[in-house]
Amino acid sequence: MDMPTSSPNTSDQDCDISDLNTSWVPPYIYTISALGIPLNLLVLLVFLLHRQKCTATEIYLSNMAIADLFLVVLMPLWGVYEANDHHWTFGGPMCTFVSLLLVMNYNCSIYFLVLVSIDRFFALVYPLKQCILRRRKYAMLGCFLVWCLGLLLNIQILMCRKAIPYNGTEEYVCGWNCSDSVYYAHEVIQTIMAFIIPLLIILFCTVKIVHTLTRRLSNRNSTQQTEHKATILVLTVLLAFFICWLPFSITRMIELGVRINLIENTCSIWLHLYICRILFLYFGFFNSALNPVLYVIVGKNFRKKIREVGRGQGSMRMSETRITTSSFK
Incomplete structure (x- = not known):
């Protein structure tokens, strides 16, 4: 299988992979898309239609839902590519565009989680400080910069991912059309900038958050309990993301x-790397359909928002607690 971030010019071509069964990939992709499209649309519509303005955390998570929506909308094209035995029939520009969005989903999602982690860090660890990232306009600016960073990290995809004639025939594959050295540079950048650095930031914030929550639980203060509830979803989404994507990232580093x-x-x-990369990559894509489910299951206030939007009566009240915490609790 020609992976979204793999190079065709590697020694693994000398190994016989013809016996590997990947017939499960297209139906799996179609299932993820069928679940992910309506679920992520639901998240975005709730944020859009509810009369309360989104908090910084909601802005970050809604942008993450947009990234997930891009992925699940475009994934069926890759499913057709898999079903057609890796014959690309959608043209060169679509090969580049689909490949770019598949990789950008991961890059942008992890940096949206970095912003969410920083937001929760200041909300819980330093609640009296006014962090600039917790203001709505700066949250939107932060999201814009994340999208720009996601594009910048994938310049090589724009340059090198092309529809290439297959063995001189009229059929095409969507593959890497640059040298191995360019591919290695892309993989190193992805590993450092889109995995190691954000992972360290998120781990630092998470450790501080968990330590603060543990210390405050004994106080039984109602405001602190609200902060605790507001952070549970964020920690759950973080955990789900790394459960889904950590195996793929480790496999890529080994490769x-x-x-x-x-x-x-x-x-x-x-x-073995080839098999792991297939399994873990598509397991990672499952995260795009999982996030909206977590919002509904863990986000008590999100469920309330769904009911209010359904009745056309989004609440206009903004309590003092609401000003200082995310509505995801």
Whole structure:
């Protein structure tokens, strides 16, 4: 399988992968899209139609829902590509565009979670400080910068991901059309900028948040309990994201080590990496359909918003607690 971020010019082509069964991939993709499109649309409509203005946390999570929606809308094209035995029939520009959006979903999602983590960090650890990221206009600016960063991190995709003639025939594959060195540079940038750095920031914020919540639970203060509830969804979404995407990120790091000969390069290793990359990549895509479900299950106030939007009576009240906390509680 030609993965969204893999290079066709690697030694794994010497290994026989013809016996690997990937017939499950297209129906899996179609299922994720069928679930993810209406669920993410529901999240965005609730934020859009409710009369209360979105808080900073809601702005970050709604942009994450937009990234997920882009992914699940475009995934069926990749499902058709898989079903057609990797023959691309949608033209060169669509090959580049679909590949770009598939990778940008991961890049932008993790940085939206970085912003959410920082927002919760200041809300809980330093509640008396006015963090600029917690203001709505700066939250929107932060989201805009994340989208720009996601595009910047994938300049190589725009340059190198093309519809390439297959063995001189009139059929095309959606593949990497640059040198291996450019591909390695792309993988190193992705590993550092879209995994290691945001992971360290999120881990730092999460440890501080959990420590603060644990210390405050014994006080039984109503305002602090509200802060606790407001953070549970954020921590749940963070955990779900890393459960879904951490295996793929680790596999990519191991593969990079093999490509640059830090790890022994054998056919057996390539076959195992190939299988893991397929399984973990599509497991990661499941996160795009999972997030809206978590909002409904864990977000008590989000369920309330759904009911209010359904009745056409979004609340206009903004309590003091509401000003200082996310509505996701």
